Amino acid sequence: MANWDERYAEAIRSGRRLFPAHASLGVVAALDMLEKLSPAPAGAPTAIDVGAGEGRHARELTGRGYVVTALEGSAVAVEAALGRPEPGISWVAGDAGHWRPAAAVDLVLAAYLHSPDFHVSSVLGNMTTWLRSGGQLVLVGHAVRNLTRNVPGPKNPAMLWEPTQLAGELARLGYRIDFAGHIDRVKVRPKRSRARQDVSSDAVVLATLR
Secondary structure, X not given: OHHHHHHHHHHHHHOOOOOOOOOOHHXXXXXXXXXXXXOOOOOOXXXXXXXXOOOHHHHHHHHXXXXXXXXXXXXXXXXXXXXXXXXXXXXXXXXXXXXXXXXXXXXXXXXXXXXXOOOHXXXXXXHHOOEEEEEEEEEEXXXXXXXXXXOOOOOOHHHOEOHHHHHHHHHHOOEEEEEEEEEXXXXXXXXXXXXXXXXXXXXXXXXXXX
């Protein structure tokens, strides 16, 4: 995670963020869909935000009533987050392939977990051990179909996600697939630009552990 450590350190030094403060529209839409399909458990449901970064999706989850563990591979990002504590969020440094929580949780969110070193499919097995029976997994990431579009995101096809492929792997791990498809996000160009809108697709999978 040295590269991400460097990127976060440079952002901190320059007083800027690497990502927007608000949650991704794809994540918001996926969580909205999940709530319609299956409301969160009563009380204080628990969640893990994988690759939490600067905390934008962890904050989205706390806003929906979850108590969140924010798991981040960059020690620099975690140290910065610990210096600005937020209610309902506990930060921990670790990687999705080996880390284990102290107790099973109700929901795991893995959003935009793209790396040249591994594909999200390689960590699904470990993430499955984090969930209680009946727990829910939410995957949101840049889709393979974006390769043919002029949109931000990884350009290496090996880093991109295909929802049907991920759904198949989750089914083999014992999940019920509640949704596997795409959510489109529209990036509007400035009014003075004559270029058409760019449409970026997120690959989204919602699944429940049997």
